[in-house]
Amino acid sequence: MMYQRMKDIFEKVYGESEGVRVFFAPGRVNLIGEHTDYNGGHVFPCALTLGTYAAVRERDDGLIRMYSENVTGGLVVERESGDYKIYNRKLWSNYPYGVIWALDEQGKKLNCGYDIAYYGNIPGGAGLSSSASIEVLTAYMFNELCGFGLSLTDMALLCQYSENNYNRMNCGIMDQFASAMGRENMAIFLDTATLEYEYAPIELTDKVILIINSNVKHSLGSSKYNERRMESEAAFNSLKEELDIRTLGDLDEAEFDKYQHLIKDPVERKRAKHAVYENRRTINAYNALKRGDIEEFGRLMLESHMSLRDDYQVSCKEIDRIVELGMNCDGVYGIRITGGGFGGCCVSIVDEDKKDDIISYIGSEYRKSVGYDADFYTVLAGGGPAEVKG
Numbered sequence: 484m485m486y487q488r489m490k491d492i493f494e495k496v497y498g499e500s501e502g503v504r505v506f507f508a509p510g511r512v513n514l515i516g517e518h519t520d521y522n523g524g525h526v527f528p529c530a531l532t533l534g535t536y537a538a539v540r541e542r543d544d545g546l547i548r549m550y551s552e553n554v555t556g557g558l559v560v561e562r563e564s565g566d567y568k569i570y571n572r573k574l575w576s577n578y579p580y581g582v583i584w585a586l587d588e589q590g591k592k593l594n595c596g597y598d599i600a601y602y603g604n605i606p607g608g609a610g611l612s613s614s615a616s617i618e619v620l621t622a623y624m625f626n627e628l629c630g631f632g633l634s635l636t637d638m639a640l641l642c643q644y645s646e647n648n649y650n651r652m653n654c655g656i657m658d659q660f661a662s663a664m665g666r667e668n669m670a671i672f673l674d675t676a677t678l679e680y681e682y683a684p685i686e687l688t689d690k691v692i693l694i695i696n697s698n699v700k701h702s703l704g705s706s707k708y709n710e711r712r713m714e715s716e717a718a719f720n721s722l723k724e725e726l727d728i729r730t731l732g733d734l735d736e737a738e739f740d741k742y743q744h745l746i747k748d749p750v751e752r753k754r755a756k757h758a759v760y761e762n763r764r765t766i767n768a769y770n771a772l773k774r775g776d777i778e779e780f781g782r783l784m785l786e787s788h789m790s791l792r793d794d795y796q797v798s799c800k801e802i803d804r805i806v807e808l809g810m811n812c813d814g815v816y817g818i819r820i821t822g823g824g825f826g827g828c829c830v831s832i833v834d835e836d837k838k839d840d841i842i843s844y845i846g847s848e849y850r851k852s853v854g855y856d857a858d859f860y861t862v863l864a865g866g867g868p869a870e871v872k873g
């Protein structure tokens with residue numbers, strides 16, 4: 484189905500579609516472990532069955548043409564292969580083009596030119612990592628087409644490198660790692676300090692993962708995100724003067740409580756508290772899921788939200804309203820903001836048979852509070868990047 488759909492889009496844009504190949508890479512939702520991935524802590528995301536697709540075909544010359552069905556009035560962006568100048572910071576194609584740039588930096592040159600058509604079925608800018616999805620897709624696709632021999636971990640690191648250095652978005656490794664390493668019905672418990680990871684089955688049986696999009700775009704996101712990174716780093720540096728630690732993730736709650744006075748700035752102290760406690764919550768949540776204890780998992784999700792709201796201060800009133808409404812509902816085990824913050828989505832675990840009531844209650848109350856709708860998606864943990872066959 485998606486193969487045909489992508490072939491049709493390709494044909495619409497480039498005239499005909501003989502011999503195209505279609506590739507996919509997923510978006511992700513982070514169940515718990517937020518703003519820990521650049522603080523040396525753990526994260527616990529899963530890849531989604533939603534993500535980004537590309538139809539691609541070689542050209543005889545060195546031209547790289549890109550089109551996205553998601554960009555309104557979408558024109559074809561055209562570049563000579565090897566031209567890595569950034570013409571416009573805001574252009575969406577900087578994401579996939581940055582990956583080509585990063586490949587080139589590693590001496591991995593494309594074989595020829597390409598025509599590419601992208602389409603994503605993941606809401607953009609909502610904290611479900613459409614950016615990592617289009618990056619990992621691009622890396623995977625060229626790895627297949629040009630035989631670069633990169634591992635999935637290599638691809639995740641390459642995509643993070645390109646987002647950091649080409650797009651100048653100082654993201655951690657979680658998004659790209661989750662997209663590249665996705666596995667059906669599994670969440671990924673990742674230690675971001677070492678990149679050691681384990682899969683944990685999400686056996687929710689009569690429960691589902693429900694994502695609620697506040698439809699508040701995280702436009703403040705990138706500047707505030709960088710500010711949080713600097714505050715955390717400053718707090719870490721204050722602790723490091725006395726303690727032998729590599730990252731905030733090295734501390735447990737008791738150690739943090741004992742030494743927190745070393746951080747003089749009260750704001751920086753709160754940021755560090757979140758990073759330390761959130762890391763420990765994530766480890767506990769992983770263990771709870773392994774035991775099948777969804778009640779405990781949900782409780783930790785809620786604690787995570789409170790900490791992101793009060794200590795890390797990356798929530799917003801619309802998201803807090805959704806969490807508050809969710810907490811009023813029978814059948815909601817846990818609910819929290821997910822993604823970078825300042826808008827975007829909440830993730831929750833809910834009873835499947837109460838899902839419709841929950842959606843209708845939160846939906847109508849949210850509309851009353853803010854004057855516009857939230858969107859709801861029930862999602863499944865999906866696999867990593869792959870070629871899609873016809």
Ligand code: ADP
Nearest residue numbers: 551553575603607608609610611612613614617
């Ligand atoms: P998130 O990763 O949470 O969805 P970001 O702001 O990090 O939000 O990334 C969103 C950006 O990624 C979009 O503004 C766009 O530039 C790019 N992008 C992602 N998917 C697509 C797509 N299918 N087509 C075009 N651009 C895309």
Ligand code: MG
Nearest residue numbers: 612613614615
């Ligand atoms: Mg992103």
